[in-house]
Amino acid sequence: MATVSEGEQRVWTRKDLIGLEDLSRDELDMILDTAPQFLAVSERESGIKKVPVLQGRLVVNWFYEPSTRTRTSFELAAKRLSADTLTMNVAASSAKKGETLHDTLYNIEAMYTDIVVIRHSAAGAAGILARRHPSHIINAGDGAHEHPTQALLDAFTIRQHVRRTRGDARAGLNGLRVAIIGDIAHSRVARSNVWGLTKLGARVVLCGPRTLLPGAFTKLGVDVTSDLREAIDGADVIYVLRIQLERQSKCLFPSIREYIRLFRIDKESLKAAKPDALIMHPGPINRDVEVSSEVADGPRNVILEQVTNGVAVRMAVMHLLVNKPRVAVQGAEQ
Amino acid sequence: MNEADNSPEMTVVMDHEAIDAALRRIAQEIVADGEALPDVALLGILSRGRPLADRLAACIESLTGTRPRVGSLATTLYRDDLRSGRVPATVGNETHFDFDVDGMTVILVDDVIAAGRTIRAALDEVMDYGRPQRIQLACLVDRGLRELPIQPDYLGWSLATAPNDHVSVRIREIDGEDAVLLERGVSGAADEENT
Numbered sequence: 001m002a003t004v005s006e007g008e009q010r011v012w013t014r015k016d017l018i019g020l021e022d023l024s025r026d027e028l029d030m031i032l033d034t035a036p037q038f039l040a041v042s043e044r045e046s047g048i049k050k051v052p053v054l055q056g057r058l059v060v061n062w063f064y065e066p067s068t069r070t071r072t073s074f075e076l077a078a079k080r081l082s083a084d085t086l087t088m089n090v091a092a093s094s095a096k097k098g099e100t101l102h103d104t105l106y107n108i109e110a111m112y113t114d115i116v117v118i119r120h121s122a123a124g125a126a127g128i129l130a131r132r133h134p135s136h137i138i139n140a141g142d143g144a145h146e147h148p149t150q151a152l153l154d155a156f157t158i159r160q161h162v163r164r165t166r167g168d169a170r171a172g173l174n175g176l177r178v179a180i181i182g183d184i185a186h187s188r189v190a191r192s193n194v195w196g197l198t199k200l201g202a203r204v205v206l207c208g209p210r211t212l213l214p215g216a217f218t219k220l221g222v223d224v225t226s227d228l229r230e231a232i233d234g235a236d237v238i239y240v241l242r243i244q245l246e247r248q249s250k251c252l253f254p255s256i257r258e259y260i261r262l263f264r265i266d267k268e269s270l271k272a273a274k275p276d277a278l279i280m281h282p283g284p285i286n287r288d289v290e291v292s293s294e295v296a297d298g299p300r301n302v303i304l305e306q307v308t309n310g311v312a313v314r315m316a317v318m319h320l321l322v323n324k325p326r327v328a329v330q331g332a333e334q
Numbered sequence: 335m336n337e338a339d340n341s342p343e344m345t346v347v348m349d350h351e352a353i354d355a356a357l358r359r360i361a362q363e364i365v366a367d368g369e370a371l372p373d374v375a376l377l378g379i380l381s382r383g384r385p386l387a388d389r390l391a392a393c394i395e396s397l398t399g400t401r402p403r404v405g406s407l408a409t410t411l412y413r414d415d416l417r418s419g420r421v422p423a424t425v426g427n428e429t430h431f432d433f434d435v436d437g438m439t440v441i442l443v444d445d446v447i448a449a450g451r452t453i454r455a456a457l458d459e460v461m462d463y464g465r466p467q468r469i470q471l472a473c474l475v476d477r478g479l480r481e482l483p484i485q486p487d488y489l490g491w492s493l494a495t496a497p498n499d500h501v502s503v504r505i506r507e508i509d510g511e512d513a514v515l516l517e518r519g520v521s522g523a524a525d526e527e528n529t
Contacts, residue, residue, distance in 0.1 A: 037408060037428045046434060047463035051411040323416050 009326040016130040016137040017317050019146035020195035028199055030327045031316055032156050038315035041080055042308065053319050054083035057114040062088040062104075063140070064120045069283055069307065070140050070150070074117045077314035083114070101125065105133050115318055118142075136321040138314075144186050149317060150282055151192035153310040155200055157302055158237055160309070161278060174201035179231040181263060182241030182290055183212045183252075189282045190241060194220055207231035208241075208263065209253040228263050229272040238273060239280045240265050240291045256289060266292035278302050348491055348514035350506075353474065356490030357386065360472050361393030363488050364441065371400040373467070375435065377407045379444040379456055380427045385507035386474060387443040405431020407442070412455035435464040441488075445503040447473040450484035475514055477501045 012030055020028070041051050059078035063071050071087065078085045088108070099107075101120075108116060115136045118126050123143035130137040141147040155173060162171045178197050184190045184206045197204050198221055205223040206213060207230075218224050225231050232238055243259060253259055265279065279291070279301040287293045296303065319325065348356070364374070371394065378387030384406045395401035408429040410416075442456050453471060460469060472488035477495040493516065495501060500517040504510075 037411065040428050040430070041411070044463065046436070050462070052458070053411050053416060325416070 011326050012320040012324045015321065016126075016139075017148050017321065018127045018130055018137065018139045020148045020151055020192045020199070021146065023148075023195075023199070025199050028152070028155070028196060031152055031313065031320060032159060033327060034316035034320060034325075035156055035309070035312045038077075038080070038319070039309065039312035041315070042311055050080050050082050052082045053315075054078065054081035054114070054322060057081075057083040057322065058086065058112065059083045059115040059117065059318070060086045060088060060108050060113050061140075062090070062108070062116055062118045064090045064118075064125075065141065067119055067140070069310075070119065070147075073307070073310040074138070074140060074149075074314055077311050077318060078115070080311065081315055081318055083318070086113075101129065102132060105129055105135070109133060109135055114322060136318075138317060138321070141188055144188050144191070146192045146195075147188040147282075148192050148196075149310070149314050150189050151196040152317070153306055153313040154189075154193055154239070154280060154282070155196050156313050157280065157306050157309045158202075158278065160305070161302060165276070172201060173197065176202045176236045177205065177234055178202050178237040178239060179205045179207060179235040180239040180241065181207045181228065181231060181265060183243055184208045184217065184241070185212045185214050185252075186244060187241050193239065194222055198222065202237075205231050205235070209259065211252045228269055232265075232269070232273040232277070235273055235277050237278045237280060238265060238270075242282065242284060243286055243290045245286060245289070260289060264288075264290060264292060265295055267294055270295060276300065280306060283307070344515055344517045346513055347475070347493060347501075347516045348512075350512040353490070353512045353514070356474060357389050358393050360488040360490060361390055361397060364390070364472075365394060365397050371398055371402055373437065374402040374439045374441065375431070375433060376402055376404045376441050376443050376472075377431065377456070377460065378404065379442060379452060380406050380408050380429075382445040382503055382505045382508055383407075383443045385505050386445060388507075390441075390443060390472065402441075403431070403433050405429075405433070407431075407456050407459055409452055409455040409459055412458045414451060414455070429459065431463075435460060435466045438466050439468045439470065440466040441470045441472055443472045445473070445505065446475045446477055446501055447471070447484075447486055448477050448479045448501075450480050450482035453484045454482050474503060475501065 010026060010030060042049055061071055061074055075085050105116065113135050115138060117138045117140050118129065119140040120142050123145035125142045126137050126139035139146060139148055158173055163169055180190050180193060190206065194204055194217065205225060206217055207225050207228055210226050213224055213226060215224060277300060279295055281291060281303050285291060285296055287296065376387040376391055378384030387404050391402050391404045406429060408427055440460055442453060444452065447453065457469060460466060470487040473486040474490040476486060476489050476492045479495065479497060498519050500520045502515045504513045506512050
């Protein structure tokens with residue numbers, strides 16, 4: 001139990017954010033409920049886009065895999081919380097000289113680091129570090145395992161949209177149908193979203209070429225299909241994963257052309273979807289491969305909202321981990 | 335709150351009429367200060383300062399025909415005890431105002447002032463949004479126990495209390511009734527809300 005009930009308030013107690021598999025429904029709600037105040041910080045028009053929440057704290061971004069948007073988003077989140085930030089350039093670091101992950105982190109911590117944001121190609125890397133080290137560890141992607149802040153910002157984006165369109169400030173994801181399309185097997189984004197969305201009450205259907213669609217996912221309470229029309233029929237959200245063209249050398253599907261024909265989200269395939277279904281993508285987009293430009297730029301897309309929300313959600317996570325505030329149950333008296 | 339409600343030693347310091355009269359008097363004082371009212375904005379400190387700010391704005395409107403702008407300040411992210419783990423996050427209670435504070439007379443409105451730390455946080459928050467010409471403070475109750483050199487410009491009621499007294503302000507819009515209640519010697523520390 002990571003939350004302690006205090007009347008109508010819950011207390012955040014977790015030191016790290018490793019994956020959404022670990023989190024309770026309550027904890028997911030706490031993160032999503034904490035984020036709007038940070039969105040308002042970024043949205044200040046003429047004011048200072050900063051709050052003194054992590055003033056004087058050090059956040060280290062430690063990325064073993066290439067990343068522009070996630071790293072930038074974490075860095076910006078830390079800066080808008082008034083923390084100092086440091087980016088470890090791994091290509092030039094001691095990893096090349098044979099230092100172990102633990103030893104590198106001991107060295108980072110010897111400089112009094114508060115939060116370490118890590119991306120690593122090995123599934124479980126963040127969790128292993130979190131168990132041994134006193135820093136707050138945030139998993140920014142570990143192999144094909146989890147990418148929890150991506151799934152949190154996705155859930156937040158869906159929730160904001162539902163609340164806006166229904167005019168209900170307390171609406172959640174309950175009963176929504178979310179179709180995730182693409183290379184499911186290699187996607188930590190898909191995995192984290194399966195955990196997050198199902199815990200929040202959404203129904204998830206995973207869709208992609210059979211070779212990229214492990215049947216084991218059905219054990220997590222989601223539907224699995226290789227028929228795109230079946231997947232998006234009745235979906236409220238169509239979540240398009242990036243086709244990792246760099247993996248194409250492994251011949252996991254016959255050709256990009258065939259993928260486009262069977263799985264690309266475009267005007268034609270969207271005829272099977274609800275007219276107001278949201279189009280989401282974690283970026284970076286391969287235009288006209290997994291999604292047509294027309295749809296990616298179309299009125300249903302919330303792709304840039306996801307980017308905006310990402311900063312706020314990451315601010316919320318850092319605030320919760322370090323300051324461990326009490327969070328009032330939403331709508332309850334303060 | 336419930337314990338206080340059932341306690342025989344609880345005193346009603348202000349009832350609905352007293353709160354109403356205090357707000358009308360504060361509105362008169364604000365008007366008498368002669369500010370150009372279009373340049374006055376009331377920022378209610380969440381959660382109970384906001385309905386008080388709305389009522390003050392209505393009183394000012396009935397006196398002058400001009401309703402000052404009203405907004406909400408959460409102050410949470412500016413508190414000096416953010417790291418203590420005692421800070422309640424303001425869920426669904428975010429800072430919000432849709433006007434520019436540059437050059438304005440901003441009047442902060444809160445239900446209770448005690449240590450003065452909430453107002454310190456509010457000052458920092460407002461300053462991050464812009465540069466008001468002037469910032470003033472209106473409080474319904476001053477319970478003393480100040481820890482910072484901050485005093486209200488407009489005050490409803492002054493109350494001498496000890497740290498272990500419990501002051502609770504109940505506001506109709508939030509609590510269903512208007513009342514300021516005092517219970518002597520009940521809690522180990524000053525009410526967390528009243529900082």
